[in-house]
Every structure is written in structure tokens, then in C-alpha cells.
Amino acid sequence: MKDILRMTHQRELILEELGNCHNHPTADALYERIKKKLPRISLATVYRNLEILSEAGMIRKLEISGRQKRFDKEIDQHDHVFCVQCRRVDDIKFDQSRLASLGEDQSLGYAISGCRVEFFGICPKCQAKNEKEEAEKKTDACKGECSKKSCKKSLLSERQREVLEVLAKSDDASANKDIAAATSLEPKQISCQLTALKKKGFVTSPVRCKYEITKAGKAAL
Amino acid sequence: MKDILRMTHQRELILEELGNCHNHPTADALYERIKKKLPRISLATVYRNLEILSEAGMIRKLEISGRQKRFDKEIDQHDHVFCVQCRRVDDIKFDQSRLASLGEDQSLGYAISGCRVEFFGICPKCQAKNEKEEAEKKTDACKGECSKKSCKKSLLSERQREVLEVLAKSDDASANKDIAAATSLEPKQISCQLTALKKKGFVTSPVRCKYEITKAGKAAL
DNA sequence: TTTTTTGCAAAGAATTTGCAGCGCG
């Protein structure tokens, strides 16, 4: 292995930083960390090395849910849990031998060489956060007309509020781009806010691609 | 559900074609099939509808290994096996209750809401293919000097052969682009062939970014 | 009519590649 794999400074750093990360970083996240120590490193190098190192068996590439690949310094077999809310990924020790009993008839003729188990749920941190929010909701329960901050928050996200406020100021229906111009949000982030707001009944679309605040929307502000 | 989801022709076709597919097609594969029946449909529509339908619970979006998302007409809980060789994906029935026994101490405080099990291995078709190749190799075993076709094949991929043949014809070292011009291959496909050929000792690089066939390379042809 | 959907083209995110020079072994 050493015959063909040179230990360059960047490669060393990648291994080291991956070792320091106790979550399972994406290539990008790792890049951001490494850049602090070696500002001239390029993202391509990080990608290339993660690929090479995982092929060499020195690190592990995780095949888990989500858009981005993640990497793990632990090579030995273990599985993962991930939080559907914050996308955090943790290791889980779990005896796979129980799975080995997959019957012949069920294997569809496959020569099975292994399996991956991926649990999902809500991590302790998110649970705590949710409970707190739930408690707040109960304390000052209302139907959307009250003005308590805790209540508002549960009805409108910060972005939704921003969009809604722009619409409230406008006399007639605004297009996506008008809203974008008046907020700190990217145009692309606006349309999903509008969709959410529509579902809540806080905005309508009187004309194609134009949006207006409703009475309920004004009340919610 | 019907209140907000209109059944358009394209939506109907997507559902129908997904139902006919017994593998788990990617958005793109499905698009190719549907295009035959409705040539003017756009890929964006397919993506949009797969997303919408899976959110509505009418189909299932699979979160499995691989770059592209795949979709499944079966909604009820089941897991998958996939072939590491040809990337085919099959359904597998498998009693997850065995997993439920994940101990409290192991769940790291997560509120686990489910899990995904993904077996991997080699599918029957690929097994058969491999066995056949293995048998051929045994029959006419050699060390790379023989001229039997079956033997050559195992030493050189078609692409590698193509690249090597170009180098054999050239008198002096060729650059990546020279090779590309002389073959049916894209430039981007050439460099990995060269890397593979270098590893086998069939080409050398006398000058930076220039390549030449070696004696061994000529012998292998 | 009125609202949702489509097609198109263009943007976007994540990842990969070609290339020329750099530097490890």
C-alpha cells in the first residue's frame, strides 16, 4: 500500500482531521476544517483523497441516507443511527449475526456478502428541543390570534415571517422577484416560503405568479 | 388527497410505468420509458411527480446506496438487496421485528422510529457470468503471452485495448488528446485507462503527460 | 373560471476531471 500511496501533507491532515471529527463529516465539512490549517488546499484534493483512502481501506465511506456522502475513520463493521430532524449521524453497535439468518428462499439467489442497517429517529438533542417547544405551546395555547411571541414562532418561521411582512407592506400582489428584492432571502428560498404560507392560508395568489397577504396572514403577523 | 392532486395524463403514466417496472427505476430510467409513450414529457415533470407522489404516500422513495434516487411502487415496509456488480435492486421480505430488540443502552438516547436494512451481494445473473468467466480462465490459463482471445480479454478491457493500440501505432510519446483524437473514447475516459495500463506496466510516461507503450504492452496486444 | 401542472431552459448542489507544475520518496 505504501508503495503507491504517498503520505503528503494534505493527505496526512485529512486523516488527522477525520480522526478528530466525532461526527461523520461530509467532504465539504472536512474541507472547511482543513482549510483552517492549510488554506491553499482544494476541495478536489479532499474529495480525491477521501475516495483514495476509502478504496485503500484506511477510512470508510458511508452509504447512508442523504444527498452528500459521509466519511468515517472507523473501519470495523458497525452501523448507524441518524436523526431525521437535524441529520446528525451516530455510530451504533449492533450484532448483525441476527440478520445472517436470512433464509435461502428469501435471498433470491443472491450471494449475500453483507448488509447495512440504518436506524432513524430523533436524537436526544432534538427531542429535548421538541419537548420544550411543545411545553411552550401548551402554556400559552391560542389559535393564532394571540400575540405572544412563543405562539407566533410556532406558526411562522423566521423566513416565512420575513416574506409575509413584505407582502403586508405591498398594496397589490407581488411577484416572487419583488419579494426577493425586499428581503435578505434568495429568490429560490422564497417560493417554498410562499408554498408553506399558502398552505396555512396566509397568502393567496390572485394572479398567476403573484402573491398577496390574506386577512389570516395579517392576523398572524 | 384527490382534493389537491389532479390526475393528469403524465401523472397517470408515471404511476402506470412505475407499476410495470419490476426493478426500482431511477427518475431518469422512468423518464426514458415514459418518453416512448409521451414524447413531449419533460424530465422535470418526472422528478416533480415522483417527489409529489412519494410525499403523498402513493409511491416510495428509496434511500439506498448509489448516486441516484430510486422509486418503488410498493408502499408497504420491505427492504432491499442490491448487486454490487450490476447495481440491480430487488425487494426482500424480512422480519424487522428481530431488530426492534435494539437495547436501550445502544440507542444512544435516540427515539428510534424505524430502520432500513440493505443487504448487498452478487445477484444470480452476475454470479453466473462470473462463474463462466472463471471457467474460461481456467481452461486456457496462460501468463499473458498467449494469443487466445479469452485470455487477452481478461488482461485488457476493450477500452484499454483501444488506447494501447493507438499508442502502439505512434512512434513517439502521445498526449492524452492525441489518443482521444484517434479513438472513439472521450478524453475524460482516457486518463483512467492510462492509469490502469500503467499499473499493469503496459505503458510508461517518458515525459510529463505523454505516454508510450512498453514492451510488455506490445506483448499484451 | 380558477388553480394546478407542465415544458423548457436555466440554475443549483455535489462531485469529478484535465492539466501543468510541484514535491515526496
Added chain:
DNA sequence: CGCGCTGCAAATTCTTTGCAAAAAA
């Protein structure tokens, strides 16, 4: 001092989006 490695920019791949026109209800 040769070959693998790097940084950079540009390309690729898969997916999403904005918008105006078209289709459902």
C-alpha cells in the same frame, strides 16, 4: 529525478426551480 499528487478551473451528473403557457376541475 520520476512519478504520483496538488490546485485550479471547468466539466459532469443528478436534481430543482422560475416562469409562461396549457390542462384539469
